[in-house]
Amino acid sequence: MADTHNESLLACVDVSGSADGMPQLCADWFGNQVFWLILTLVAIFFILSRIALPRIASVLAERQGTITNDISAADELKRRAADAEAAYEKALADARTEAQAIAQKTRDEIATELAAATAKADEDIAAKTAESEKAISEIRASALENVEVVAKDTASAIVTALGGTVDDAAIAAAVSNQVKG
Amino acid sequence: MAGEAQHGKDAGHAAAEHGEGLVFHPFDQFIVKPMFHDGPVGLFTFTNAAFWMLLAVAVIFCVMVLGSSKRAVIPGRAQSIGELLYGFLHKMISDVAGKEALPFLPYIMTLFLFIVTANLLGLLPLSYTSTSHFAVTVTLALAVFITITVVGFVKHGTKFLGLFWVSSAPLPLRPVLAAVEVISYFIRPVSHSIRLGGNILAGHAVIKVFAAFASITLISPVAILGITALYGLEVLVAVVQAYVFTILTCVYLKDAMHPSH
Numbered sequence: 001m002a003d004t005h006n007e008s009l010l011a012c013v014d015v016s017g018s019a020d021g022m023p024q025l026c027a028d029w030f031g032n033q034v035f036w037l038i039l040t041l042v043a044i045f046f047i048l049s050r051i052a053l054p055r056i057a058s059v060l061a062e063r064q065g066t067i068t069n070d071i072s073a074a075d076e077l078k079r080r081a082a083d084a085e086a087a088y089e090k091a092l093a094d095a096r097t098e099a100q101a102i103a104q105k106t107r108d109e110i111a112t113e114l115a116a117a118t119a120k121a122d123e124d125i126a127a128k129t130a131e132s133e134k135a136i137s138e139i140r141a142s143a144l145e146n147v148e149v150v151a152k153d154t155a156s157a158i159v160t161a162l163g164g165t166v167d168d169a170a171i172a173a174a175v176s177n178q179v180k181g
Numbered sequence: 182m183a184g185e186a187q188h189g190k191d192a193g194h195a196a197a198e199h200g201e202g203l204v205f206h207p208f209d210q211f212i213v214k215p216m217f218h219d220g221p222v223g224l225f226t227f228t229n230a231a232f233w234m235l236l237a238v239a240v241i242f243c244v245m246v247l248g249s250s251k252r253a254v255i256p257g258r259a260q261s262i263g264e265l266l267y268g269f270l271h272k273m274i275s276d277v278a279g280k281e282a283l284p285f286l287p288y289i290m291t292l293f294l295f296i297v298t299a300n301l302l303g304l305l306p307l308s309y310t311s312t313s314h315f316a317v318t319v320t321l322a323l324a325v326f327i328t329i330t331v332v333g334f335v336k337h338g339t340k341f342l343g344l345f346w347v348s349s350a351p352l353p354l355r356p357v358l359a360a361v362e363v364i365s366y367f368i369r370p371v372s373h374s375i376r377l378g379g380n381i382l383a384g385h386a387v388i389k390v391f392a393a394f395a396s397i398t399l400i401s402p403v404a405i406l407g408i409t410a411l412y413g414l415e416v417l418v419a420v421v422q423a424y425v426f427t428i429l430t431c432v433y434l435k436d437a438m439h440p441s442h
Binding site for chain 2: 010011012013017018019022023024025026028029030031032033034035036037038039040041043044045047048049051052053055056057058059060062063066
């Protein structure tokens with residue numbers, strides 16, 4: 001009989017304290033659960049909508065802003081690096097052009113000097129050549145003369161030796177004729 | 182049959198009282214009782230249900246508010262969880278229900294966080310699982326149902342009824358489809374709540390049954406392995422059911438935002 005006393009005391013629970021049927025279907029407990037559930041949901045809703053979500057949204061927005069700023073700063077730095085590189089390339093190209101100009105100028109100067117020296121040398125050589133040719137022609141002329149003289153002497157000696165009379169004029173003419181050949 | 186069942190029950194009680202044989206009380210874990218005293222459960226009694234729900238509030242407060250209190254640009258662990266949850270629900274709502282449903286983010290996030298936290302807290306040993314009670318899940322589902330209906334009528338007036346009038350179907354079929362649509366609309370809160378409550382209830386009850394088998398030496402290794410495997414499954418179910426409840430809320434919200442088919 002104590003059983004009935006205990007059972008009447010608590011709804012949906014049997015003598016031994018175990019569930020009597022499905023606790024989910026115990027209507028006596030619905031009100032309590034619904035009351036605390038509504039309290040819980042309202043509390044969570046206010047925690048989220050008043051504190052947590054605006055804060056997280058602002059943090060995310062701030063982070064997005066930071067990332068955007070950082071990316072634009074990086075772009076700016078990249079652009080400056082590109083500018084610097086372009087300036088460097090330009091300076092390099094200028095230097096190269098200048099070097100080429102200097103080299104060309106030097107080459108031209110050297111070429112001019114060389115041409116002048118060559119011309120002078122050619123002149124000297126030509127003068128020397130002319131001089132030599134003159135000397136050679138003089139020598140050749142005197143040699144020819146000598147040849148005629150020797151030939152005439154030899155001719156008159158041969159004529160005399162053969163017992164002829166020496167006609168100097170005839171010999172001279174004959175020798176000259178032969179030498180001119 | 183009824184007599185036999187009654188007899189079996191009495192035998193069970195007898196066995197329980199004498200502490201012999203198998204004792205199955207898989208539903209005892211769902212009993213709602215006052216937290217600090219014995220006695221009946223009144224409307225405002227501080228019960229174990231109240232305790233575990235308020236604990237869920239405390240956990241959510243810690244993760245969402247204390248975790249993000251530094252407002253760090255480079256987030257710490259707790260803040261990362263908060264941001265992850267925020268991004269997850271933000272994306273879910275804008276993907277499923279559309280951008281104009283985003284004002285409902287706090288509402289939907291409240292539902293999701295409460296369900297997932299209560300489910301996971303319920304998996305702690307000796308805990309009480311709020312979401313295994315239909316009183317709780319039906320209240321949640323009805324809240325969604327009423328919100329969706331009110332939002333639909335406030336936004337679209339009587340045009341919201343176009344949800345039930347399938348204008349792309351042939352005219353003779355439309356009344357039939359309208360009847361089907363109306364029925365399915367009112368079935369929604371039922372399936373919405375039973376799906377969540379039933380899943381959690383069944384998982385916890387089955388774990389308890391395995392736990393009872395663990396008292397038999399011969400099969401206890403199998404039973405303990407079974408508990409371990411089921412526990413892993415229940416962790417998955419806890420998160421998936423919260424996800425399913427939330428995404429269905431988003432789908433229903435989409436109907437309220439764009440009622441035309």
